[in-house]
Amino acid sequence: MSTRFEGKKAIVTGGSRGIGAAIAKRLAADGADVAITYAGNQEAANVTVGAITAAGRRGHAIQANAGDPAAQAAAIGQAIDSLGGLDILVHNAGVFEIAAVDQTDSAAFERIFAVNVGGVQAGTAAAAPRINDGGRIIIIGSINGDRAFMPGLAPYGASKAAVAGLARGWARDLAPRGxxxxxxxxxxxxxxxxxxxxxxxxxxxxxIPLGRYGRTEEIAAVTAFLASDEASFITGTTIDVDGGVSA
Structure with a gap:
């Protein structure tokens, strides 16, 4: 338990399970009040909120379809209202599918981009006017945005490359506000x-050179670092957390 985010308000999209839940719990353990969005698993969302409140912080769960821009924007607005402000926005909601180019139908391609790119765009656009100066926006991308390690990852990798491009542009847009x-x-x-x-x-x-999968807590630790004052001169970049795959 720490207090480095004491008084801070955070939103984690896709925060009911996996990496998103680990991030929400870590931010709460470090002192932040945290709202999460989730697609449909209310039971898992309730578990995450329970962990947030057990850490002594306020927690909220809001159901939203990340692939629906209006729903995503509304959920971000509702989360900000529930928290009473916003300092940290973590885009984690995403979908992952494997299919070769001749097996990827247009519906699957559009679904991947709607959630992995459209949801990030809609959520950031809704949050940008209301996030506090000096705030943090962190996107959970993928090393597949830079490299194709196996067949069938083209649409997913392209969506993650797209959000890295958005982040570089947004870093310029929002730098005057810190x-x-x-x-x-x-x-x-x-x-x-x-x-x-x-x-x-x-x-x-x-x-993987380290010979194992990563743990969700390891991704959460890097995310918490980027949300902290220690990362005050880092913006517009990507950080690989991959056990050496990209080495």
């Missing part, structure tokens, strides 16, 4: 979306 915008790019991390014992886990693990 708002920092960065991207955390995880490698394989043990989550429901990509479990360490899943069908493609052996393929992924073979590419």
């Amino acid at each position: 708002i920092l915008v960065n991207v955390v790019q995880p490698g394989p991390v043990d989550t429901d979306m990509n479990p360490a014992d899943g069908a493609i886990a052996e393929q992924f693990t073979a590419m």
Whole structure:
């Protein structure tokens, strides 16, 4: 437990499970009040909120479809109202699909971009006028935004490359207000979306110099660093957290 985010208000999209839940819990453990959005698993969202309140912080859960720009914008506004302000916005909501170019239909392509890019754009646009000067916007991207490590990752990788491009532009847009915008790019991390014992886990693990999947808490630690005063001169960049895959 620490107090480095004492008095800060944070929103984590897709915060009910996996990396998002770990980030929400870490920010709360460091003193922030935290609102999360979730797609449909209310039980998991309630568990995350319970962990936030157990840390002595205020927690809120708001259901929203990240692929619907209006719903995403409304959820961000509702979260800010519930918290009474905003200092830290973490975009974590995302979808992951594998399909070769001749197997990717337009609906799947549009769904990936609607959530992974459109939701980030809509949420940031809604938050930007209301986030406090000196705030932080952190996007959970992927090392697949820079590199294609296996077949079938083109649409997903392209969506993560897109948000890295948005972050670089937003860092320029928001710099006059002291708002920092960065991207955390995880490698394989043990989550429901990509479990360490899943069908493609052996393929992924073979590419990781450290020989294991990452833990959600490790991604949360880097995110908390970027949200802190220690990262006050870092903006418009991507940080790979991948066990050496990108080395």
